[in-house]
Amino acid sequence: MACQRASNTANSTRARFAANLIEHRKRIGRRPPPDQNHIPLVIFLVVMLSFVVASVKAQGTIHGSGGKRKDAPVQLRGNLVKFDSEGQTMMVSWSLLYTVPGDSSLYSKGEKSNVRKWNLYRDAMAVPDSRTPNMTTIPFIKSYDLYCVDNLTLPPISTLGQHKFESVDTGIEFTQYKGDDTLSQPLFAYPFDVWTGSIVLTLTDQVAAEQAGFPNCFALGIHGISIRGHILNWQVSSNTVNTCEDPDPDAGCELHVKFIIRRPCLVKVTALMIFIAGWIVAIVIALRTYLTIVTRKQRPSPDIIAISLASLFAFPGLRYMLPGTPSFGTLLDLIGILPNVFIILFCSIFIVAKNPS
Numbered sequence: 001m002a003c004q005r006a007s008n009t010a011n012s013t014r015a016r017f018a019a020n021l022i023e024h025r026k027r028i029g030r031r032p033p034p035d036q037n038h039i040p041l042v043i044f045l046v047v048m049l050s051f052v053v054a055s056v057k058a059q060g061t062i063h064g065s066g067g068k069r070k071d072a073p074v075q076l077r078g079n080l081v082k083f084d085s086e087g088q089t090m091m092v093s094w095s096l097l098y099t100v101p102g103d104s105s106l107y108s109k110g111e112k113s114n115v116r117k118w119n120l121y122r123d124a125m126a127v128p129d130s131r132t133p134n135m136t137t138i139p140f141i142k143s144y145d146l147y148c149v150d151n152l153t154l155p156p157i158s159t160l161g162q163h164k165f166e167s168v169d170t171g172i173e174f175t176q177y178k179g180d181d182t183l184s185q186p187l188f189a190y191p192f193d194v195w196t197g198s199i200v201l202t203l204t205d206q207v208a209a210e211q212a213g214f215p216n217c218f219a220l221g222i223h224g225i226s227i228r229g230h231i232l233n234w235q236v237s238s239n240t241v242n243t244c245e246d247p248d249p250d251a252g253c254e255l256h257v258k259f260i261i262r263r264p265c266l267v268k269v270t271a272l273m274i275f276i277a278g279w280i281v282a283i284v285i286a287l288r289t290y291l292t293i294v295t296r297k298q299r300p301s302p303d304i305i306a307i308s309l310a311s312l313f314a315f316p317g318l319r320y321m322l323p324g325t326p327s328f329g330t331l332l333d334l335i336g337i338l339p340n341v342f343i344i345l346f347c348s349i350f351i352v353a354k355n356p357s
Contacts, residue, residue: 096161154216197258220253222242235263240256304351
């Protein structure tokens with residue numbers, strides 16, 4: 001009997017264990033799936049973080065072409081000072097750099113013992129000159145083709161090379177990058193406007209010109225350019241052409257610098273977000289007005305009036321909060337701000353007219 005009772009107890013224990021296991025598995029099967037609402041938020045944060053990092057890198061980078069030769073004795077450094085979109089001008093501060101034999105590092109003119117005087121001309125061409133200077137009076141100048149500024153009485157914009165802190169500021173005028181493209185027209189196509197401006201720089205050896213008696217002569221090539229600094233909410237790129245390296249002697253000997261300025265991605269995305277948000281608000285208010293006035297599927301509510309009036313005052317403020325926004329009259333105003341304000345204003349008038357109370 002005792003053995004039979006022990007066997008029954010063991011069987012009942014196994015049965016209860018099996019039943020509990022089955023019930024536990026059923027409860028697990030009835031559990032709701034794990035909450036995945038956080039996944040879109042994580043994706044949004046990752047995208048925004050990547051966008052911020054890319055914007056910071058783009059803002060601090062000056063894209064240029066034309067090359068910097070480390071073996072070039074004379075190079076040019078341009079520091080971006082400011083860009084005036086209304087005046088369509090950019091201020092650039094120029095200074096000279098040079099290398100010493102056996103050292104590829106760049107030094108400011110006057111920083112080491114190599115102190116010379118160099119005349120810098122703006123928007124002047126250096127053309128071949130048939131005269132032959134007396135090289136015995138200037139032994140430090142090697143024999144080469146003589147190039148002179150095409151205007152022998154033109155004064156230089158600055159004489160550089162004596163001190164390392166010397167620089168000269170130049171204002172560069174900017175125009176539309178593509179003359180027949182309305183969607184990139186400056187200011188009007190904000191934030192997709194593209195600007196372009198150029199400057200021609202010619203450098204001559206003042207000491208050699210004075211000793212040889214050839215004013216504005218002894219032009220030499222500027223074999224490299226280095227653009228420093230950045231302008232907030234603008235992306236600057238540049239390219240250069242050194243005509244001194246052209247085998248054709250009639251090509252001249254000057255440096256042609258071309259700048260291209262456009263809005264960075266941060267400005268474009270912000271403007272597009274404001275544009276889309278404005279149309280969403282206008283469409284929602286227009287739909288509420290239609291359901292209230294025309295179909296009468298919704299009862300008139302003072303909330304719609306309050307939202308409409310608040311939107312009317314909010315849109316101009318949002319518009320002028322855009323980075324680097326120009327005066328009113330841009331393409332963004334014509335297809336975004338202006339129709340949004342009219343839609344909201346007319347909806348408010350209709351609701352008040354139909355429901356004076």
